[in-house]
Amino acid sequence: MKKSKVYYVLLFIVILVTLLMIFPFVWTIVMSFKTDNDIINAPLALPKVWNFDNYVRALKTLNIFAMYKNTFIVVVTTQIVSLVITFMSSFAICRMKFQNRKIKNLLYTYYLLGISVPVYILLFPIYRINIRLGVLDTLWSLILPYIAITIPFNTLLFVGFMKGFPKELEEAAIIDGCDLIHLCIRVVVPILKPVIATVTIFNVIYNWNEFPFAVTYISSSANYTISLATSMFKGAYSRDYSAMIAAAVLIMIPQLIFYALLQKQIIAGMTEGAVKA
Amino acid sequence: MLSNKKNIILFSIPSFLFYTVFIIVSTFSTIKYSFTDFSGIGKANFVGMENYKRLLTDEIFIKSCSNTIIILMVSFLLILPISFFLAYVLDWNFKGSSAVKALNFTPYIIAPVIVATIWVFLLDPTMGVINNALRIVGLEKLQQEWIGGNTKTPYSIGVVYAWQSIGYYATIFLAGLKTVPTEIYEASSIEGANAWQKLRYITLPMIKDSIVIVIVLAVNGALKIFELVYQMTNGGPNHKSETAVTYMYYIMFKSGKYSYGSAMAVVVLVACMIFTLIYIRNVKDNLE
Numbered sequence: 001m002k003k004s005k006v007y008y009v010l011l012f013i014v015i016l017v018t019l020l021m022i023f024p025f026v027w028t029i030v031m032s033f034k035t036d037n038d039i040i041n042a043p044l045a046l047p048k049v050w051n052f053d054n055y056v057r058a059l060k061t062l063n064i065f066a067m068y069k070n071t072f073i074v075v076v077t078t079q080i081v082s083l084v085i086t087f088m089s090s091f092a093i094c095r096m097k098f099q100n101r102k103i104k105n106l107l108y109t110y111y112l113l114g115i116s117v118p119v120y121i122l123l124f125p126i127y128r129i130n131i132r133l134g135v136l137d138t139l140w141s142l143i144l145p146y147i148a149i150t151i152p153f154n155t156l157l158f159v160g161f162m163k164g165f166p167k168e169l170e171e172a173a174i175i176d177g178c179d180l181i182h183l184c185i186r187v188v189v190p191i192l193k194p195v196i197a198t199v200t201i202f203n204v205i206y207n208w209n210e211f212p213f214a215v216t217y218i219s220s221s222a223n224y225t226i227s228l229a230t231s232m233f234k235g236a237y238s239r240d241y242s243a244m245i246a247a248a249v250l251i252m253i254p255q256l257i258f259y260a261l262l263q264k265q266i267i268a269g270m271t272e273g274a275v276k277a
Numbered sequence: 278m279l280s281n282k283k284n285i286i287l288f289s290i291p292s293f294l295f296y297t298v299f300i301i302v303s304t305f306s307t308i309k310y311s312f313t314d315f316s317g318i319g320k321a322n323f324v325g326m327e328n329y330k331r332l333l334t335d336e337i338f339i340k341s342c343s344n345t346i347i348i349l350m351v352s353f354l355l356i357l358p359i360s361f362f363l364a365y366v367l368d369w370n371f372k373g374s375s376a377v378k379a380l381n382f383t384p385y386i387i388a389p390v391i392v393a394t395i396w397v398f399l400l401d402p403t404m405g406v407i408n409n410a411l412r413i414v415g416l417e418k419l420q421q422e423w424i425g426g427n428t429k430t431p432y433s434i435g436v437v438y439a440w441q442s443i444g445y446y447a448t449i450f451l452a453g454l455k456t457v458p459t460e461i462y463e464a465s466s467i468e469g470a471n472a473w474q475k476l477r478y479i480t481l482p483m484i485k486d487s488i489v490i491v492i493v494l495a496v497n498g499a500l501k502i503f504e505l506v507y508q509m510t511n512g513g514p515n516h517k518s519e520t521a522v523t524y525m526y527y528i529m530f531k532s533g534k535y536s537y538g539s540a541m542a543v544v545v546l547v548a549c550m551i552f553t554l555i556y557i558r559n560v561k562d563n564l565e
Contacts, residue, residue, distance in 0.1 A: 006472075007369075014366045014377060017359065021381050021444065027406060028395045039398075043409040089292035096285050107289070114300045116553030118501055120522050121542040124317075124529055125303035148299030151292050180284055209388035211504045216530060230390045231508055241404075248394045252387060259386050263379045266386065271448045274490060 025252070032246040039241050054246035061236050062229065062247050063221070068254075071225045074139050075207045078146040079200060086151055086199075087192070090158035091184065095170065108159060114152030123216050130217055141217040142225070146210065150203045157273065161195040162188075201269035208255075226251055304546070311539035321536070328540035337516045338541065341524040344431040348520065349499040351435025352442075356495050360443045364450030365476075378451070381444030389441070393508035396437050400424045400509070424509050430518035434505050442498060446491045453487025454480065493552050500548055521545055 031039060032054055033047040089111075098104050126145050130136040135144070173187045189196070214228040224232070230251060237244040259266060311328055315321035332338050363381060367374050384392065399406045400423040408420045423433045457480060465475055481488075503522050506512060512519035512527060519527070522545060529538030 010362075010366050011371060014363060017363065018377050018380050021384065021440065024395050024399060024440070025383070028398070031398060040404050043404050043406060044413060085291040085295065088288040092285050092288040096288070098285065107293075110301075111292075111296060114296060116546075116550040117300055117304055118522075118542075118545055118549045120501070120503070120525060121307045121539075121546045122300065122303045123526070123542075124535060124539070125306040126299060129299070129303070144295075145299050148295045151296045151300070155292070205386055209386075209390075211388070211390050211507075212526075215507075227388045227390045227504075230388065230394060231504075233394060241398075244394070245398065248391055252391055255387060256383070259383065260379075263382070264375075267379065267382050267448055270385070270445065271452050274449055274494060275452050275487070 025256075028245060028252075029249055032242070032249045034242060036240060036242045039245075054242040055250065057240065057243040058237075058246040058250060061243065062250070063224075064250065066222060067224055067226045067229045067251075070139060070223055071208060071227075074142050074146065074225060075204055077139075077143050078150070078207055079203055081143075082147045082150040082154060082203060083196065083199070085147070086154040086158055087184075087189070087196075089151075090155050090162060091188065093155070094159050094162040095167070095188075108155070111152050111155040114149075115156065117152075119149065119212055123212060126213070127216060136217055137219050137223060139223060142210070142213055145213055146207050150199075150207075153202065153273070154199050157195055157199050158192070161192060165191055197265065198269040198272050201266055202273040205266070205270070307539045307542050307546075310536050311543045313536050315536040315539075317533055317535045324536075328537050331537065332540055332544065337519060338521070338524060340517065341519040341521050344518060345500065345502075345520045345522070347431040348435040348438065348502060349496060351432050352439040352499050353492075353495060355436065355439035356443055356446055357491065359439070360446035360491065361450050363443065363447035364454055365480075367447065367451055368454040378444070378448065381447060383444065384441040385445040387441070389502075389504035390508055392437065392441055393505045396433075396505075397424070397509055400433050400437075402426070424518075425514065427514070427517050430506075430510050431520070434502060434509070434518075434520075435499070437505055438499060438502055442495065446495060449491055449494075450484065450487050453484035457483045489555070493555055496552050497549055500545065500552075521548075 030046060033050045033052075034045075034054075035047075038045060038047065093104055093108050122145065127136070130141040130144075133140075133144075135141045169187060169191070170183060173183050178187070209227055210225075211227045211231065214225045215231060218224060218228055221229075221232075230248065233244045233247060237247070310321060312323060312325060313321035314324050314327070363377075367378055398404070402408055402420070402422045402425065405423065407423060411417065411419050421429050424430050461479055461483075462475060465479060470478070501522060502520060503526070506518060506520050506523045507526075510518045512523050516524065516527075521541065525538050525541035525545065528534050528541065
């Protein structure tokens, strides 16, 4: 692209768009240092003094440790189980010899159907399943459906990727006397590393931020996830806006740092998840 | 030898069970109850299409659907051109382009609940940044009840959803643009094509798949918006800012009309399925 006037004009517009995109973040951080009085009476002014009182009050109300612990337990447990079981079922679909080949395609299509199911249709039936299993209002009431929700998407990616690599490697390993478990762990899983990374990024971001299930199944504040606790800010801080904003910043910052460190992988993973599939 | 029946079943069973119980059985259970008068407890009596007929006369539901369509249209009109434009310029690989890409992508990884919490302070009619900025520059006339009023909330939600996802869709477009071989552009330059002609006759046709993906994902995402509304207005005032999904949630879990809510859920399912099937047809090719 030769650097004409148009080039610089378009570039300038892109920078403007980018500034608009990050403005809400910057503004939130600025506001988190203002007093309640200033937020209501001088909404556009910068804070007179940069004080951390808001953060102190935010931390008093917010059980930040429990929120992170709960979210972390849910996300990690879901991810481990989901990776193991979807790897196994995708391996079966892709690599094992079914007596009837049609069953393979049928099974694959059966899993893919799940992609089009919006979670809202599942809320009440799973609510009843949770009651029956006796897990309602525990972290398991989230972990179990989260695992199920990841299956269609992960199957799509795993199968799509496995189709693409040659069977010779596995055949050689089998001739060398490798059994099924060792074949999977030593030969297949290492080849799948890139797709495992993509799937993990996709699932973790989704489950970390998930809200509809959490708000429906969790009621004890001790079991609140991050999203759920955030939704309670209005009640928790009533009219203490400055503490509420500080709390939002406290929740955002770790996520932003995590994103800053891994942004290349995250962007690539999220995009591949949508495009390659 | 490794593919004996025992191994196949062992490998297939866990996913199959989870998926069947939580997704398939649950979906059919909702569909089934949408034809009954089930209230969550007690017996369910078959009532045929009664719940669906009621939907057609429920003014709040019709309002909710029209709000969903407004959100869809507004976000669509913003997402498609802006994210394509971003991708188009990012594809030049100028200095700092990866930073620009990362910054635009940032809102997408933040939980929608937090996004809503932040945006309340921009959109709130009295303490929000937008109305106060308008007042300071003397444009009081343009001040609006961006959220919480009678009419504007769905438009604002559409803008917020677009804000959150534009960076994501831009990277999908960008991935598509990277697949267009540069030789074609070079050849067309020699033929004397200008930038507009290249865009119209080379770029757009060659990234058709990316365009389909973005359209389908954006529409699907907009149909499923829940947290933004739940957190900003909770459907209020008087259900005026409800979407199909939030109203369904209200009917099911706040007023306990389970079977009626199920009928709404089925409508949402059908809408999502139509768009997702287009998506799957595009990405899935047969196994063998």
